[in-house]
Amino acid sequence: xxxxxxxxxxxxxxxxxxxxxxxxxxxxxxxxxxxxxxxxxxxxxxxxxxxxxxxxxxxxxxxxxxxxxxxxxxxxxxxxxxxxxxxxxxxxxxxxxxxxxxxxxxxxxxxxxxxxxxxxxxxxxxxxxxxxxxxxxxxxxxxxxxxxxxxxxxxxxxxxxxxxxxxxxxxxxxxxxxxxxxxxxxxxxxxxxxxxxxxxxxxxxxxxxxxxxxxxxxxxxxxxxx
Amino acid sequence: xxxxxxxxxxxxxxxxxxxxxxxxxxxxxxxxxxxxxxxxxxxxxxxxxxxxxxxxxxxxxxxxxxxxxxxxxxxxxxxxxxxxxxxxxxxxxxxxxxxxxxxxxxxxxxxxxxxxxxxxxxxxxxxxxxxxxxxxxxxxxxxxxxxxxxxxxxxxxxxxxxxxxxxxxxxxxxxxxxxxxxxxxxxxxxxxxxxxxxxxxxxxxxxxxxxxxxxxxxxxxxxxxxxxxxxxxxxxxxxxxxxxxxxxxxxxxxxxxxxxxxx
Numbered sequence: 001x002x003x004x005x006x007x008x009x010x011x012x013x014x015x016x017x018x019x020x021x022x023x024x025x026x027x028x029x030x031x032x033x034x035x036x037x038x039x040x041x042x043x044x045x046x047x048x049x050x051x052x053x054x055x056x057x058x059x060x061x062x063x064x065x066x067x068x069x070x071x072x073x074x075x076x077x078x079x080x081x082x083x084x085x086x087x088x089x090x091x092x093x094x095x096x097x098x099x100x101x102x103x104x105x106x107x108x109x110x111x112x113x114x115x116x117x118x119x120x121x122x123x124x125x126x127x128x129x130x131x132x133x134x135x136x137x138x139x140x141x142x143x144x145x146x147x148x149x150x151x152x153x154x155x156x157x158x159x160x161x162x163x164x165x166x167x168x169x170x171x172x173x174x175x176x177x178x179x180x181x182x183x184x185x186x187x188x189x190x191x192x193x194x195x196x197x198x199x200x201x202x203x204x205x206x207x208x209x210x211x212x213x214x215x216x217x218x219x220x221x222x223x224x225x226x
Numbered sequence: 227x228x229x230x231x232x233x234x235x236x237x238x239x240x241x242x243x244x245x246x247x248x249x250x251x252x253x254x255x256x257x258x259x260x261x262x263x264x265x266x267x268x269x270x271x272x273x274x275x276x277x278x279x280x281x282x283x284x285x286x287x288x289x290x291x292x293x294x295x296x297x298x299x300x301x302x303x304x305x306x307x308x309x310x311x312x313x314x315x316x317x318x319x320x321x322x323x324x325x326x327x328x329x330x331x332x333x334x335x336x337x338x339x340x341x342x343x344x345x346x347x348x349x350x351x352x353x354x355x356x357x358x359x360x361x362x363x364x365x366x367x368x369x370x371x372x373x374x375x376x377x378x379x380x381x382x383x384x385x386x387x388x389x390x391x392x393x394x395x396x397x398x399x400x401x402x403x404x405x406x407x408x409x410x411x412x413x414x415x416x417x418x419x420x421x422x423x424x425x426x427x428x429x430x431x432x433x434x435x436x437x438x439x440x441x442x443x444x445x446x447x448x449x450x451x452x453x454x455x456x457x458x459x460x461x462x463x464x465x466x467x468x469x470x471x472x473x474x475x476x477x478x479x480x481x482x483x484x485x486x487x488x489x
Contacts, residue, residue: 051309052488067485071312081303085239097232098311 001060002027002144002175003048008057010043010199017043019199021057027143028172030189032207033179034221035196041179042078044196045146048177049075061144071099074142078149080129084122088132095136107139110169114161127158134162138169145176152181159185187217195224229313233321244292245329248285252336255281259344267348268442274344278337285333286373293326293377296384305388305487315484319477323381330373334365350441356433363430371465378476379407385480389487414472418465427460 003025010017018040025031033041046052047059050066050073062069082091088111095102111118114131121129134150147166151159159182166189170176180186193210195203202224210220238245258277264270299305308318338361345352352360387400435453444450 049310051306053486070310073310075310077303077306079303079306081307083240083304090239094232094236097235098229098313100312 001025002062004058004060005044005047006058006060008047008054008059010040010047010052011055016199017052018047018196021199021201023194023201023204025144025175025177027175029191030166030170030176030178032183032186032190032193032217033177033196034183034193034217034225035179035202036225038198039196039225040199041196042148043199045075045148045177045179046077048144049073049146051075051077072101072142073144073146074137074140075146076133076137076148076150078152080126080133082121082129082133084120086121088116088118088135091132091136095139099140101141103139103141107135110135110139110165113168114165127154130154131158131162134165138165143174145174145178147176147178149179149181151186163189183221184218190217193217193220195221197225229311230317230321233313233317234325237321237325240295241292241325241329244288248288248292248329248333249336251285252281252333252340256340256343259340271344271348271350274347275341278340278344281337281340282334282368285330285337286376289326289330289333289373289377290380292329293322294380294384296381296388300388309484309487314481315487316478316481318484319381319385319481323377323477326377327374330369330377331365334369334373335361338362338365345437348441350437352437353433356431356437359430363428367428367430367461367466371469375469375473375476378473378480382476382480382483385483385487389483414468418468421464421468422462423459423464425463428463428466429457429460432457 001024005021005023008021009019021040021044023044033044035041043052047054048061048066050061050068050070059066062072066073086094092104092107095107096104110116111132114135116132116135117124117128121132124132130150131154134147137145137147150162154162163186166176166178178186178189187207190207192204192206194201195205203220205220207217210217215223255277259274262270262273262277264273296305299308311318342352342357342360383400383403386403390399435457439445445453
């Protein structure tokens with residue numbers, strides 16, 4: 001199991017981010033983490049990444065603590081987190097110097113495929129910055145990818161490029177947890193869907209199972225979370 | 227080592243404009259010194275030395291601002307990127323601190339040279355030993371007992387504020403820390419003064435009076451006696467040791483807090 005959560009609760013000052021979650025993520029899945037705003041998607045991914053610590057419960061990533069295994073996990077947050085002075089070359093140097101699993105050649109290829117301009121991020125559009133961040137993430141050879149809203153606020157063309165890259169770069173021994181509001185667009189990627197509401201787990205289902213019952217991920221999203 | 231070098235490179239990329247501006251400001255101070263045209267040589271030297279003391283104070287403030295820019299990184303999310311990187315919190319703190327400390331040394335050593343220059347302009351010609359003491363030993367001592375601990379404290383404060391922003395009422399211990407600093411500082415100074423000169427002092431400027439006497443003539447006997455006493459005792463070594471140890475302790479604490487930061 002790449003990551004496991006057992007009875008995990010994350011409480012903020014006045015609210016609960018996630019509540020009593022038990023989930024297991026084996027190798028080789030693309031999992032859609034789905035829910036409305038404030039349902040706990042980002043909290044779940046941040047807990048697995050080690051950016052947050054659980055108030056209660058146990059989280060195990062690669063058999064250890066999330067923070068202890070951050071070198072083996074890729075986390076792509078929803079916020080724009082690059083320094084404004086950074087060019088793609090700087091980003092490559094940054095990643096190459098800090099992550100032993102970063103492949104500069106693959107990074108260069110991804111920059112070309114995603115058509116990232118070679119200028120400072122402050123001169124890039126939101127979509128271009130999103131594509132650069134995705135190239136930085138996918139140029140690593142990790143086993144666990146946590147992608148939090150990588151499609152948010154990005155134009156249609158960029159979204160298509162990002163999803164094509166996700167499919168192209170995915171290896172069968174890797175697990176991707178992808179949270180998105182663009183459920184219809186990303187539906188084809190998912191093998192499993194985890195539906196969250198108000199921090200709690202509503203449904204954890206294999207997409208194949210849904211299809212057998214004649215349902216889609218989007219349809220189930222509407223039924224379960226409406 | 228490769229990771230640490232990358233963190234140092236990152237610090238440089240983040241802060242090079244600050245560093246260049248700070249070091250470049252010394253050209254402005256040198257120009258300002260040249261503009262002082264008081265007739266009396268001793269008075270002119272005094273004003274010029276005062277200007278350089280002002281440059282030291284302003285430089286220290288800029289260095290503190292430079293090292294404390296974690297808050298903007300927290301707001302813009304870059305802190306999150308750093309937290310996820312494999313190097314430990316101690317490495318991040320060490321890289322951040324070493325870069326700014328390096329800039330501080332470059333700045334204050336240059337100021338040491340400017341002191342030498344204003345003395346030369348006043349007709350005081352220092353021998354090689356005194357010159358080395360002025361541009362290396364004095365900045366090292368002065369920075370170690372003032373700027374280095376201050377930078378470590380600023381870094382700790384900013385890491386502390388950033389760390390407890392999300393997960394709890396961090397402003398309470400933060401406020402306690404800020405308000406308690408003057409008391410802690412007083413307690414520290416009292417303690418350092420009490421133990422000073424337990425060890426033999428570090429004698430500096432043994433040859434300086436000769437150059438001063440050559441330029442300004444022999445001072446009155448009482449002043450001569452006071453100067454000789456200071457020169458004989460040297461500067462106390464205990465503050466240097468205590469404050470360097472304190473600096474390391476503050477940095478370790480900052481590194482430990484970094485390990486527990488949420489984002």
